[in-house]
Amino acid sequence: MQVILRQLGDCSIRRAISSDLISVMEINLKTLPEHYSDYFYESLLAELPEAFIVAEIGGKHVGYIMCKTEYGFSNFKKLGFVKKGHVVSIAVLDEYRRKGIGQALVEESVNGVKLRKCDEFYLEVRCSNNEAVRLYEKLGFVIKQQLNAYYRDGEDAYLMAIELN
Numbered sequence: 001m002q003v004i005l006r007q008l009g010d011c012s013i014r015r016a017i018s019s020d021l022i023s024v025m026e027i028n029l030k031t032l033p034e035h036y037s038d039y040f041y042e043s044l045l046a047e048l049p050e051a052f053i054v055a056e057i058g059g060k061h062v063g064y065i066m067c068k069t070e071y072g073f074s075n076f077k078k079l080g081f082v083k084k085g086h087v088v089s090i091a092v093l094d095e096y097r098r099k100g101i102g103q104a105l106v107e108e109s110v111n112g113v114k115l116r117k118c119d120e121f122y123l124e125v126r127c128s129n130n131e132a133v134r135l136y137e138k139l140g141f142v143i144k145q146q147l148n149a150y151y152r153d154g155e156d157a158y159l160m161a162i163e164l165n
């Protein structure tokens with residue numbers, strides 16, 4: 001069943017279904033150096049469909065976000081053990097950027113992980129990725145840590161997180 005979450009002009013923001021995954025993988029290959037197996041996409045969709053979201057314009061996929069949930073130590077509370085949503089990957093095709101699609105994807109995934117009673121939401125992002133860092137900051141994420149040589153090419157990541165409630 002297709003669940004439309006919001007409409008941004010001619011762009012539909014909706015939950016992903018299995019038949020979207022090939023297009024999601026294509027966007028990932030075009031936009032990011034981190035790639036995953038088919039099985040990984042399928043397992044994220046099976047485990048957290050509430051926060052696996054696509055953006056589509058006239059039948060063309062232009063963006064996605066996919067997430068998972070985990071239990072672990074809080075990024076905010078000392079010694080707290082919490083349920084966390086984790087943004088695994090988000091991207092919007094180059095030609096469709098700066099129109100609010102990335103923001104809508106993150107906001108709808110926040111709603112999705114809230115439905116699953118997550119206390120916090122976090123992600124890693126390349127320290128040099130200003131567009132993405134600004135997007136997350138705009139939505140209330142804060143830099144909690146710098147992860148040394150997190151990426152295969154040696155670049156550091158920022159761990160950014162937000163408390164949900």
Ligand code: ACO
Nearest residue numbers: 089090091092097098099100101102103123131132134135
């Ligand atoms: N310069 C400055 N700020 C920017 C820029 C930019 N080029 N792009 C986005 N922002 C910030 C702004 O604050 C913007 O709000 P504003 O337009 O009101 O100023 C806010 O982000 C929202 O912008 P959107 O238009 O919603 O974002 P967009 O649809 O362009 O998507 C994204 C942003 C997903 C980061 C896109 O640039 C992209 O796909 N980049 C390549 C893939 C990538 O880097 N993904 C993130 C990796 S980290 C991870 O996956 C966990």
Ligand code: ZN
Nearest residue numbers: 087088123124
């Ligand atoms: Zn991660």
